Amino acid sequence: MNGFMTILKRDLHLAIRQGVDSMTVVMFFVLVVIILPFGVGPEPNILARIGSGVIWVAALLASTLSLERLFQMDYEDGSLELLSLSSVTLEVIVLAKVTAHWLTTGLPLIITAPLLALLLNLDKESFSILICTLALGTPSLSLVGAVGAALILGARRGGVLLALIILPLYLPVLIFGVSAVDANVNGIEARAQLLVLGALLLTALPLCTWAAATSIKQAIE
Amino acid sequence: MLVGPNGSGKSSLLRLMAGLIKPATGNLKWCREEIYEDPENHSERLHYVGHQDAVKPALSVFENLLFWSSLRNGNCENREATKKALNTFGLGHLEKVPGRFLSTGQKKRVDLARILVSPAPLWLLDEPTAALDKETITSLESAIDYHCTVGGMVVISTHSEIKLPRHQVINLAGFSGTHIE
Numbered sequence: 001m002n003g004f005m006t007i008l009k010r011d012l013h014l015a016i017r018q019g020v021d022s023m024t025v026v027m028f029f030v031l032v033v034i035i036l037p038f039g040v041g042p043e044p045n046i047l048a049r050i051g052s053g054v055i056w057v058a059a060l061l062a063s064t065l066s067l068e069r070l071f072q073m074d075y076e077d078g079s080l081e082l083l084s085l086s087s088v089t090l091e092v093i094v095l096a097k098v099t100a101h102w103l104t105t106g107l108p109l110i111i112t113a114p115l116l117a118l119l120l121n122l123d124k125e126s127f128s129i130l131i132c133t134l135a136l137g138t139p140s141l142s143l144v145g146a147v148g149a150a151l152i153l154g155a156r157r158g159g160v161l162l163a164l165i166i167l168p169l170y171l172p173v174l175i176f177g178v179s180a181v182d183a184n185v186n187g188i189e190a191r192a193q194l195l196v197l198g199a200l201l202l203t204a205l206p207l208c209t210w211a212a213a214t215s216i217k218q219a220i221e
Numbered sequence: 222m223l224v225g226p227n228g229s230g231k232s233s234l235l236r237l238m239a240g241l242i243k244p245a246t247g248n249l250k251w252c253r254e255e256i257y258e259d260p261e262n263h264s265e266r267l268h269y270v271g272h273q274d275a276v277k278p279a280l281s282v283f284e285n286l287l288f289w290s291s292l293r294n295g296n297c298e299n300r301e302a303t304k305k306a307l308n309t310f311g312l313g314h315l316e317k318v319p320g321r322f323l324s325t326g327q328k329k330r331v332d333l334a335r336i337l338v339s340p341a342p343l344w345l346l347d348e349p350t351a352a353l354d355k356e357t358i359t360s361l362e363s364a365i366d367y368h369c370t371v372g373g374m375v376v377i378s379t380h381s382e383i384k385l386p387r388h389q390v391i392n393l394a395g396f397s398g399t400h401i402e
Contacts, residue, residue, distance in 0.1 A: 003292060010280075010288045017279035078273025085239060085264040086292050221242050 003088030005098045011100030018152045021066050022104040029062040029096035029109055033116045049205045052130060052181035058116075059109050059134065060170050063141045066105050068159045070097060070149040080153075083221055086205065090213035098196070106138035122181075129184040133177040136197040143201075143208040144169050144186070150212040153219035172200055175186075222385070223378040225393030230273070231378035234346035235345045238376065239269040265293075267343040268336040269375070272351075274328040275335075282312055282331055285320055290338035299338065306337035310360055326352040334359060344368060344375040352384060358383070 007140055015022060036054050074080040083093050113134055114127050122130070148166035152158035180193035223231045236242045240256055240263050249256050256263040278286050286303050307313050310330040315323070323331065329352045336344055344365070350358050362384055365375050370388075377383060378400065 005291050006288065010277075013284070076273075077275050077277070078271055079275040079277070081241060081273070082269070082275050082289070083273065083292075085241070085267070085269055087261050087396050088263045088292065089261065208225060 003036050003086065004092050007083070007088070007096035008100050011097055012103065015100065015104040021069065022108055024103045025062045025066050026108045026112055028065055029058050030112060030116065032058040032061060033120065037120070042170060044168060048121045048123060051122040052126070052185075054173055055116055055122075055130065056133075056137075056177050059113070059138065060141065060167065060174060062109060063105060063138065064163050064166060066151045067100070067142075068152070070101055070146060071153055072149070072158065075153050075219065080105075080216065084216070084220055090216055094146055094150070094209050094212045094216070096194065097140050101146070101150045102139050102142040103205045106134075106142055109138060110134045112197075114211040123185050126181050126184045129190055130181050132194060133169055133180045133197060134146060136201055137177045139172045140173050140197075140201045141170060141188055143204040144173075146212040147208050147215065150215040150219065151214065161217055173197065176200070222383065222388050222390050223376065223393060224380070224390055225261055229393040230396070232394055235269070235347050235376060235378055236271075238343075239267060239345050240264060240268070266341050267345060268339075269345045269347075270332055270336060270340045270349055271347050275330040276320040276323065276328045276331050279319060281317050281319050282307065282316050282323070283316045285331055286338060289335045293339035302338050304368060306334040309337055309364060310334050310357055313368065326354060326357070330357055331352060333357075339374065342373050346375065346377045348378055348380065350381050 033054055036058075040046060040050070070083055071080060074083065083126060092100075110131060115131055117127055143216060145166050146164075148162045152162050155161055176193045176196045179196070180190040183190040183193060223234065225231055228367070233242070237244055240249075240260050240326060243257065251266070252264060263285075275289075275316075276282075277288075280288070282339070283303065286307065290299050290303055304313070307316060310333055311332060312327070312330055315327065320331070329349070333346075333349060336346075349361060353361065365385060366381075369385075
């Protein structure tokens with residue numbers, strides 16, 4: 001637990017010092033959502049209908065942006081090797097780094113989402129549901145992304161490879177995230193979808209932590 | 222002290238001892254106990270200094286060192302020991318300087334200071350003198366000497382001269398290509 005806090009603190013510290021990373025993610029998210037109406041036309045009805053989908057897809061793409069650096073920096077300067085030599089287990093290290101990643105990228109996305117929903121003329125009653133789905137979904141994205149980030153360690157042009165590996169894995173989160181908001185817009189209770197999102201998160205938590213730790217072990221050897 | 226030509230396996234042997242890689246055959250024991258049975262316990266009793274220096278460009282020298290020491294000591298920040306370790310390698314005046322402004326040698330010194338902030342019986346140093354100036358090498362020599370007097374063990378791989386009062390030299394060149402059963 002102590003090791004978890006120490007690593008989390010350092011990663012947050014680093015993220016704040018190098019604020020560019022999380023700012024790029026948020027700016028990318030905002031830009032994608034703003035650019036879309038120029039492509040599909042500005043009719044309020046169309047935008048309201050596709051709004052939740054657009055926000056979710058933009059969130060997926062934005063979160064892949066920063067994932068490449070999740071372990072890469074520590075891998076390149078030898079810190080990851082030393083971290084693995086500390087008494088803290090690799091699983092805890094992965095969990096601490098994923099938590100830091102979510103706090104610096106996932107959380108800002110959730111905070112900006114209502115503003116973008118407003119721009120897309122999304123039904124006001126769906127705002128809270130949208131936030132709920134993002135709050136349950138983005139930690140899963142960071143966790144699944146961590147597996148990809150660990151797998152590309154040492155690979156050249158890892159960023160593209162990373163997107164290819166993890167975007168298909170993001171599908172379940174995307175499907176239930178969007179359908180929860182849609183259900184709410186159509187006056188159906190979205191409880192089931194939210195429960196599935198929660199279940200996905202609970203499954204990803206041990207599975208992805210373990211998978212990422214194992215592939216880091218492979219990368220270090 | 223491990224010597225031998227490039228590619229003779231000095232670094233690999235050190236990484237093997239650190240538990241970073243596993244041997245293809247054979248095993249590694251500490252007090253008659255297999256180290257792979259309890260890797261966490263093994264890593265707690267050693268310090269490994271590799272070719273990379275693990276200095277974060279965005280953190281100051283002091284913060285870099287404090288992180289490694291608090292990771293070892295279970296989150297309690299030992300500021301006194303950190304300061305002392307920095308002074309040993311002549312980094313006292315650079316305390317607040319961010320890692321990105323340091324030279325290669327200075328980064329190496331930060332990395333070496335890491336082994337002084339928290340005690341561990343076994344030091345594995347992979348070519349520690351590569352980028353160091355004469356003065357720092359002398360401080361390193363005396364640090365190693367002191368560590369050995371208080372009962373510690375040090376394994377160093379090197380190409381240059383390191384003056385130590387009592388040491389055993391193992392030339393890995395003699396082992397190249399041999400297969401030890």
